[in-house]
Amino acid sequence: MDHCTHYFGAGPAALPAEVKQKIQKDINLYGDTGNSILELSHRSEQFSSIITSAQSLLRSLYAIPDNYKIIFMAGGATLQFDAIPLNLVGSAKHASYLDTGFWSRKSANLARKYVDVKFVQGLIDSREKICCIDPEQWNVDPESAYFHVTPNETIYGVEFTQVKKTDIPLVADMTSCILMQDIDISNYGVVYAGVQKTLGIAGLSVVIVREDLIERVSETTPELLRYDLHVKENSIINTCPVFACYVTQLMLDWVKRNGGVKAMVEQANMRASLLYQAVDSNSKFVNHVCENNRSVINVAFNSSDNGVINNLLVAAKKEGLTGLEGHRNAGGIRVSMYNGTPMGAVHRLVELIAQA
Ligand code: PMP
Numbered sequence: 005m006d007h008c009t010h011y012f013g014a015g016p017a018a019l020p021a022e023v024k025q026k027i028q029k030d031i032n033l034y035g036d037t038g039n040s041i042l043e044l045s046h047r048s049e050q051f052s053s054i055i056t057s058a059q060s061l062l063r064s065l066y067a068i069p070d071n072y073k074i075i076f077m078a079g080g081a082t083l084q085f086d087a088i089p090l091n092l093v094g095s096a097k098h099a100s101y102l103d104t105g106f107w108s109r110k111s112a113n114l115a116r117k118y119v120d121v122k123f124v125q126g127l128i129d130s131r132e133k134i135c136c137i138d139p140e141q142w143n144v145d146p147e148s149a150y151f152h153v154t155p156n157e158t159i160y161g162v163e164f165t166q167v168k169k170t171d172i173p174l175v176a177d178m179t180s181c182i183l184m185q186d187i188d189i190s191n192y193g194v195v196y197a198g199v200q201k202t203l204g205i206a207g208l209s210v211v212i213v214r215e216d217l218i219e220r221v222s223e224t225t226p227e228l229l230r231y232d233l234h235v236k237e238n239s240i241i242n243t244c245p246v247f248a249c250y251v252t253q254l255m256l257d258w259v260k261r262n263g264g265v266k267a268m269v270e271q272a273n274m275r276a277s278l279l280y281q282a283v284d285s286n287s288k289f290v291n292h293v294c295e296n297n298r299s300v301i302n303v304a305f306n307s308s309d310n311g312v313i314n315n316l317l318v319a320a321k322k323e324g325l326t327g328l329e330g331h332r333n334a335g336g337i338r339v340s341m342y343n344g345t346p347m348g349a350v351h352r353l354v355e356l357i358a359q360a
Contacts, residue, residue, distance in 0.1 A: 008348035008349040008352060009323065009324025009325065009349070010324070010325055010326075010349030011326050012326065012327040012328050012338075012339050012340050012341065012349075013327025014180075014302060014327070014331070014340040015158075015179075015180070015200045015201035015206075015340070015342075016200045016201075016205055017202070018327075018342065018344065018345065019204075019205075020255075020258055022258065023251070023254050023255060023258055023344075026254055027041075027254070034050070035050060037050060041246075044247075044250070046242075046243050046244050051240075051246055051249070051250075052238075054246075054250050054253045055076065055238060055239055055249060055253075057253050057256075057257075058076070058256055059074045061253070061256035061257060061259075062210070062212070062256055064260070065183065065256065065264055065265055066183075066187070066189050066212075068189045069190055071214060071215045071216070072189060072213065072214055072215065073212070073215060073231075073235045074210065074211070075210070075211045075213070075231060075234040075235060076208055076209070076211075076239040076244065076245075076252070077208070077209045077211060077228070077229075077234060077239070077244075078207065078208065078209075078228065078244055078245050079209060080179075080198035080207070080208075080209060081177060081179040081196065081197060081198035081209060082110070082114070083209065084177070084196045085111040085114040085115065085177075086114055086115075086117075086118075086229065087225075087229045087231070088111070088115065088175055088194065088196070089115040089117075089118040089149075090118060090222055090225040090229055090230075091218065091220060091222075091225065091230065091232075092149055092150050092173065092175065092193070092217060092220055093220070093222065094149060094220035094222075096147065096148065096149035097120055097147070098120035098121065098122050098145065098147070099115060099119045099120075099122070099148050099149045099150055099151075099152065100121075100122045100123075100124050100144050100145055100148040100150070100151045101115065101121055101124065101151075101152045102123075102124045102142060102151070102153045103125060103126050103127055104127045104136055104154050104164070105134075105157035105159065105160055105162055106157060106159045107157055107158065107159070107177060107179070108126070108157065108177070111152060111177060115152075119149065122145055124142050124144055124151070125137065127162070132292070133292060133294045134160060134162055134292050134297070135296070135297055136162060136164045136296075139164070139166050139167055142168050144168070144170050144172065146172060147172075148172050149173075150172055150174070150175045150193055151170055151172055151173070152175045152176075152177070153167060153177070154177045155167075155176055155177075155178060155185060156178070156180045156181035156184075156185070156301055157299070158179070158180040158201075158299075158301075158331075159304070159331040159333060159334055159338075160292070160304050160334060161291075161293055161298065161301075161302040161303050161338065162293055162298075163181065163185075163297060163298065163299035163300065163301065164296075164297055165187075167191060172193075173192070173193020173194065173214065173217060174191060174192045174193055175192070175193055175194045175195075176192055176195045176196070177196060177197070178196065178197045179197045179198045179201060180202070180301055180340075180342075181197075181202070182199075182202050182203060183202050183259055183265055183268055183343060184202055184265075184269060184272050184300075184342065184343060185265075185269065186265050186266060186269050189212060192212075193213070193214050193217050194211065194212065194217065195211075195212045196210065199248070199252050199255075201342050202255075202342045202343055203256070204248060204252035204255050205247075205248050206248070207245045207248045208252060210252065211234075217231075218231045218232040218235060228241060255343075258344070259343060262344075268343050269300075271343075271347075272300040272301060272341065272343075273300050274347070275300070275345060275347065275350045276298070276299070276300035276303060276341070278350055278351070279303045279339060279350060279353070279354060282353075282354040282357040282358055283303070283357060286357055286358060286360060288307050288309065288312045288360060289305045289312075289360070290305060290306055290308075291305040291306075301340065302338055302340045303341070304330060304331075304337065304338045304339075305336055305337055306330070306335060306336030306337070307336065312360055313336055313337060315360060316328075316337065316356060316360045317337070319356050319359075319360070320353065320356055323356070325349060325352060325353055327340070328353075
C-alpha cells in the first residue's frame with residue numbers, strides 16, 4: 005500500500021500534484037510569453053485561449069447542449085446567492101428553495117432581499133439521522149421563478165443525486181460536487197459553483213446558464229453580476245481573475261485526461277465506501293446521515309468522547325494527513341475527498357480510524 009500525505013480540507017482544497025507542478029513551471033515562464041502566468045493580461049490572446057479551452061472542456065465533460073452558456077465570474081458561490089435572484093426572478097413573485105441544510109438556507113436567506121422565498125422541505129432531521137426526502141415528495145410551487153437545490157451539503161456531508169423535473173428552471177449550487185456527480189445538464193436552468201473545491205482555487209465561480217434565462221435580468225443588477233453581460237463579453241467584462249481561470253482550465257484538462265466525470269464518480273464512491281465502512285465498524289464514531297444521503301465527497305463523523313476525536317487528529321497529523329477538523333458549526337471530523345484525492349491517503353486514514 006502506498007504511503008501518502010494529504011490535505012483533506014473542505015476548500016480551498018488539495019490540487020493534484022501534477023497540476024501543482026505545472027503551475028510552478030508556468031509561474032516562472034508561461035509558454036512563449038516571456039513572462040509569468042501571474043503577469044498574463046486578461047486581454048491577451050493566450051488568456052482568450054485559456055477561457056475558450058476551459059469552456060470547451062467543461063462542455064465536453066458534461067455534454068452541455070449548445071443552448072447553454074458557460075461563464076466565469078469573480079467571487080465565490082456566496083456572490084452567486086445574490087446573482088441568482090437578480091438574474092432569474094424576472095416578474096415572478098417568489099422563488100422556491102429546497103432546504104437541505106446550512107448552504108441551502110444561506111442561499112435562500114440572501115435571496116430574500118430580492119424575492120419572497122418559499123422553502124421546500126428536503127431535510128428530515130430526526131436527531132438520530134439526517135435524510136433528504138424523496139424528490140417525488142418535493143412540493144414546488146409551479147409559479148416560482150425557479151427552484152434552487154444544493155445537491156451536496158458540505159458541512160454535514162449530505163448528498164442527493166436525484167432531482168425532480170419541474171416546469172420551472174432548476175438551479176443547482178454544485179460548489180462541492182461539480183464534476184463529482186454525473187448529471188444531465190439539460191435538466192437544469194442554471195448550475196453554478198465556486199471552483200475552489202473540485203475545480204481550482206478561490207476567487208472564481210463557474211456558471212452554466214440556459215440561454216433563454218439570461219433575458220430575465222433585472223435592470224438594477226450590478227454589471228459584474230449580470231449573466232447576459234458576461235455572456236456578451238465572454239467572461240472578460242473587466243480584469244477578471246486570470247490566474248484562477250488558468251488553474252480551472254488545468255483542472256478541467258486533468259479531469260478529462262483522467263477518465264472524465266464517470267471515472268471521478270467511481271473513484272469518489274470507492275473512497276467513500278472505504279471510509280464509511282471504517283467509521284461504521286468503530287463504535288466510538290457516529291455518522292448522522294442516512295445511508296441514501298451520505299455524501300461520497302465530504303464524510304463527517306463525530307464521537308461522544310472529544311478525546312477520541314483529538315487523538316485521531318493528532319495521529320493523522322503525525323502521518324501528514326491534515327485538514328480533518330469538522331466545520332466550526334459541526335465539530336468532530338470532516339474528510340473532504342475531492343477529485344485527485346490519492347487512494348493511499350484514504351487507506352492510511354482508514355487504518356487510523358480502525359485503531360482509534
Ligand atoms: N455552497 C456550498 C455547497 C459550499 O460548500 C460553499 C463553501 N463551503 C459555499 C456555497 C460558499 O462558497 P464561497 O465560500 O465560495 O462563497
